[in-house]
Amino acid sequence: MPTNRPFARVLDRLKAVGLRPTRQRLALARLLFEQGDRHVSAEQLHDEALQANVRVSLATVYNTLHQFTTLGMLREVVVEPGRSYFDTNISDHHHFFFEDDGQLQDIPGERVELARLPEPPAGTQVRRVDVIVRLGGSKS
Amino acid sequence: MPTNRPFARVLDRLKAVGLRPTRQRLALARLLFEQGDRHVSAEQLHDEALQANVRVSLATVYNTLHQFTTLGMLREVVVEPGRSYFDTNISDHHHFFFEDDGQLQDIPGERVELARLPEPPAGTQVRRVDVIVRLGGSKS
DNA sequence: CAGTAGTTTGGAGTTTTTCCAAACTATTGA
DNA sequence: TCAATAGTTTGGAAAAACTCCAAACTACTG
Incomplete structure (x- = not known):
């Protein structure tokens, strides 16, 4: 119940x-x-x-x-x-950020493909890769 | 002179x-x-x-x-x-961020390839895409 | 149900950044 | 060259976000 x-x-x-x-x-x-x-x-x-x-x-x-x-x-x-x-979404994903009103919106992980990334410097490891797509007002 | x-x-x-x-x-x-x-x-x-x-x-x-x-x-x-x-570097590039000591390091634009990105929502345009590779202490 | 370890709290404190009105200064044009 | 003026700088106060702390509180254990 x-x-x-x-x-x-x-x-x-x-x-x-x-x-x-x-x-x-x-x-x-x-x-x-x-x-x-x-x-x-x-x-x-x-x-x-x-x-x-x-x-x-x-x-x-x-x-x-x-x-x-x-x-x-x-x-x-x-x-x-x-x-x-x-962010309550802890799965692999990224973000749109609307600079005008400060809102965030998820981008599902599979909608972004990082085809190439540099090696992390020696002695370090990648904890996370954040992709932030910053959006501005209407297209002009 | x-x-x-x-x-x-x-x-x-x-x-x-x-x-x-x-x-x-x-x-x-x-x-x-x-x-x-x-x-x-x-x-x-x-x-x-x-x-x-x-x-x-x-x-x-x-x-x-x-x-x-x-x-x-x-x-x-x-x-x-x-x-x-x-950042005095205003060319297209991204960043390593060392979470342990708070340092930033440039990643040249060509070392990152974003093979896929979603369309920006209607009425908006992409101002910039930031890729931040967050690094942690030594590999364990 | 008492003991204790974990939790909450208000308020003060810290840090980073912004605001403001008065003083200052680079530029302009006469 | 100099005065007018528009742009700059400034210290100090204030705002905003967050942290710290010691005292009070509360969930769990036995």
Whole structure:
């Protein structure tokens, strides 16, 4: 009966990574993961939580976002100075960035082909390759 | 006699884009453009200027970096939350980012081949495509 | 149910960047 | 050459995003 345990999926995820399912974490996780792929900033998520009547401090939102990122449940995307976005899509993919309104949009991994890339310098390894397609207003 | 006009190149560049060659701008432009490709933060450039005995305020450094960027003499690179780098290389190229020490390194444009990219959404145009190869510590 | 280890919190602090109005200066043209 | 003016610079205050901290709180363990 899924209706009896509406938070089950999110709850299990928290347990799976070894985080206590506190009221705050559970609520933030639901906001993040129960509505498809999202790109949110800390401030945004904090506002959403307050609007959903979940009392959480901004510090906790930052803590949680960083924990989730470290544990591989989120991916941090940096496209603008002075603001980080957290992406709930952790599969291999890239981004459109709309410079006019600051929105991010996923580009599925298979829509981009990197046919050639240089070798990483000796002693280093590639952690990730980010492709950001920066978009401007209407074509002129 | 190039030795008589050591700032000539930089001075001409400022004139070419319609900026007055003030003492501060000239000094910053020399620090930026007279030593090959560089990636500097505002704070870094400010320190360099002071060490070179050029009195400049941090506000002017920011103003200047943004003017240069707007005029196409610099390119802003955002790889880390909370800090912008300005790249004196404005040709088509990409970046290695060393996550451990925060350094940036150019990847010449021809070393990367994007064989496939999605169409930009209707009403938008691609301003730029950034490829950032994020590198981690030694291979393990 | 008590102990404890993990979590949350408000508020202060830090860092980076922007803003502003006053002072300054390069350029223009008379 | 000089005054007018338009563009620049400046320090300091302020904004914005994020981090830190010690005290209070709470989920788990036995």
